[in-house]
Amino acid sequence: MIDQFLWVIFPYLCVAVFVVGHIWRYRIDQFGWTAKSSEFIEKKQLMVGSILFHFSVIPVFFGHVVGLLIPARWLEAVGVTEHLYHLGAVYVGGFFGIVMLLGMIILTFRRITKRSVRRLSSASDIMVNFLLLFITFIGVYATLVTNAVVTDFDYRASISVWLRGLLIFSPDANLMTDVPLTFKIHVITGFLIFALWPATRLVHAWSLPFNYVGRSYVVYRKNR
Numbered sequence: 310m311i312d313q314f315l316w317v318i319f320p321y322l323c324v325a326v327f328v329v330g331h332i333w334r335y336r337i338d339q340f341g342w343t344a345k346s347s348e349f350i351e352k353k354q355l356m357v358g359s360i361l362f363h364f365s366v367i368p369v370f371f372g373h374v375v376g377l378l379i380p381a382r383w384l385e386a387v388g389v390t391e392h393l394y395h396l397g398a399v400y401v402g403g404f405f406g407i408v409m410l411l412g413m414i415i416l417t418f419r420r421i422t423k424r425s426v427r428r429l430s431s432a433s434d435i436m437v438n439f440l441l442l443f444i445t446f447i448g449v450y451a452t453l454v455t456n457a458v459v460t461d462f463d464y465r466a467s468i469s470v471w472l473r474g475l476l477i478f479s480p481d482a483n484l485m486t487d488v489p490l491t492f493k494i495h496v497i498t499g500f501l502i503f504a505l506w507p508a509t510r511l512v513h514a515w516s517l518p519f520n521y522v523g524r525s526y527v528v529y530r531k532n533r
Contacts, residue, residue, distance in 0.1 A: 315482075315493075315497065316480065323500040323504040324500075326504040327504060327506055330506070330508060331506070331515075342512050342513065354418070357412075357415055358412045358413070361411050361415065363412075365405040365406070365408040368401075369406060372398070372401070376402075377469045377472050378469070378472070378473065380473075398456075399453065406448055407449060410442075410446055410449050413438070413441055413445050416438060417438045417439060420435060421435070436505075437502075437510065440498065440501070447491055447494050447498065450491055451491040454491075455489050455491045455492065462488075464492060467485065467487070467488050468496065
């Protein structure tokens with residue numbers, strides 16, 4: 310029963326909250342659709358942490374897409390062998406995972422140690438920081454320790470198949486039974502962040518400032 314909840318009901322529930330929550334948030338709180346920048350309070354740590362995080366989150370995202378959504382036989386058909394994929398997942402994925410982790414450590418440290426930043430932060434801001442930090446840490450640990458050192462675990466034969474089953478509404482919870490605990494925690498917290506997304510500052514990820522490209526320059530004059 311618990312497996313059916315964790316690997317069937319819970320993921321669908323999180324996705325439903327993600328979709329409905331964004332519609333609700335956009336309809337009632339468009340003015341709150343912002344990251345509430347604290348750059349004017351403290352800039353140096355924000356710049357370093359933000360660059361590290363945003364530099365690495367894109368390749369980490371696409372690494373998850375390739376590893377979870379593309380079947381292994383498809384990659385082998387274009388010349389990506391199991392050994393080659395494993396090297397890429399561990400070394401390339403591990404590198405960007407560590408960079409992302411460093412960025413999250415800096416951003417979280419800044420949020421809780423800078424008094425002015427902490428005062429500006431809501432409870433959801435702090436919760437999201439720690440949750441993203443934990444998800445990144447457990448993901449790096451699962452990749453570099455559980456997968457590469459402790460066990461010879463192939464998530465493409467279990468987690469990937471299970472996730473693709475979710476997408477076509479034919480999930481098999483039994484595929485997750487023998488998955489190592491670190492990977493299970495990473496998956497559960499990953500879906501949890503999707504459920505929390507609409508109620509937090511993470512919604513600003515969809516607000517890409519395309520209008521800045523054609524916007525006129527703002528002219529500032531010194532007050533003499």
